Amino acid sequence: MRDLKVRSAFTLIELLVVIAIIAILIGLLLPAVQKVREAAARATCTNNLKQIGLALHSFHGNYNKFPVGQANDDNNNWGWMCFILPYVEQDNLYNAMVSNTVSPNDRMWVPPNMGDGVNGPLSGLSGNSIDQIGGSNAANGRGNTNQAITIGGIPCVNMVIKSFICPSDTLPNQKNGNSFAKTNYVGSLGNTTSWGGNPYGCSNLNGSRMNGVLLHANNNDSTWCSSIQSISDGTSNTIAVGEATTSTNVTLTNTNTGQFPVWAGGNNGGCNGITTIGSCLRVVDGTTYPLGGLSDASFNSKHTGGGNFAFADGSVKFINVNISATTYSALGSLNGGEVLGSDY
Numbered sequence: 001m002r003d004l005k006v007r008s009a010f011t012l013i014e015l016l017v018v019i020a021i022i023a024i025l026i027g028l029l030l031p032a033v034q035k036v037r038e039a040a041a042r043a044t045c046t047n048n049l050k051q052i053g054l055a056l057h058s059f060h061g062n063y064n065k066f067p068v069g070q071a072n073d074d075n076n077n078w079g080w081m082c083f084i085l086p087y088v089e090q091d092n093l094y095n096a097m098v099s100n101t102v103s104p105n106d107r108m109w110v111p112p113n114m115g116d117g118v119n120g121p122l123s124g125l126s127g128n129s130i131d132q133i134g135g136s137n138a139a140n141g142r143g144n145t146n147q148a149i150t151i152g153g154i155p156c157v158n159m160v161i162k163s164f165i166c167p168s169d170t171l172p173n174q175k176n177g178n179s180f181a182k183t184n185y186v187g188s189l190g191n192t193t194s195w196g197g198n199p200y201g202c203s204n205l206n207g208s209r210m211n212g213v214l215l216h217a218n219n220n221d222s223t224w225c226s227s228i229q230s231i232s233d234g235t236s237n238t239i240a241v242g243e244a245t246t247s248t249n250v251t252l253t254n255t256n257t258g259q260f261p262v263w264a265g266g267n268n269g270g271c272n273g274i275t276t277i278g279s280c281l282r283v284v285d286g287t288t289y290p291l292g293g294l295s296d297a298s299f300n301s302k303h304t305g306g307g308n309f310a311f312a313d314g315s316v317k318f319i320n321v322n323i324s325a326t327t328y329s330a331l332g333s334l335n336g337g338e339v340l341g342s343d344y
Helices: 012-063 091-098 325-330
Strands: 185-188 239-244 306-311 316-320
Touching: 012 239, 012 306, 012 316, 091 325
Parallel strands: none
Antiparallel strands: 185 239, 239 306, 306 316
């Protein structure tokens, strides 16, 4: 009787069927994995903003006001995130930036009494004792963000702070690949409903006109701050900080621009309107709507369907991209008295 041979290998057709089944399973599984990864990234982003919100409140607890958003328009001035560094476990970085062992022309400038008043003269600044923070002779002085302050030979402003970055973002962690470190969280100047004239023009970039939580100065002589007491719309209804990523002039191939979001602050080095200070401050406004828009002045996010925002009460909320422009704008002002729409 002839012995039956035992087949010990797959046929080509069987192998192809197995590969096809595996490919189908991977195709079904991949979206689920991506959703889990995005959910985790969004949760981390929410936590980052929560810590920033708590830091703003800790700062407010010490000074009875929120920090200055930015002190001047055209000198690449230090931004508000620098002032909350001690409240996000970055004491060493902050102390290095204000240390009196650093040249007065290089160290970070801190407004008198942490802002909300006259800047006052900066003695010893480039030999001009009567220069104000934004005076033309002070352009290279303490008002400027710079890379002269270092820790271990590394410029402080180049140091990447993980909690200042959204895991979903696609921009490199440093401007131009190797300089100022990125943040994905920028402050709210409010909306432009009460700014008058051309709201995006240089003349309206002034804390006395703005209605946000973190304010900008454009007159060289004074700084402005908001406080919990000044938020008559309610702290739970007023955006303080939101996300920023790629925009009109900030793309994956163009990162050496003044609108690239960096925690140290700075701008284009000149006042050409609201977009020049997009590195640390943006507007919550119908003009920059929708939320996912590409304007250098708008908040935008890499999260699907919307973005995370820290409110003035310290809470963090996800705002859907389909929110109406009217409701979205109302969340920007601290004292507009607007009625919020049902889509919030």
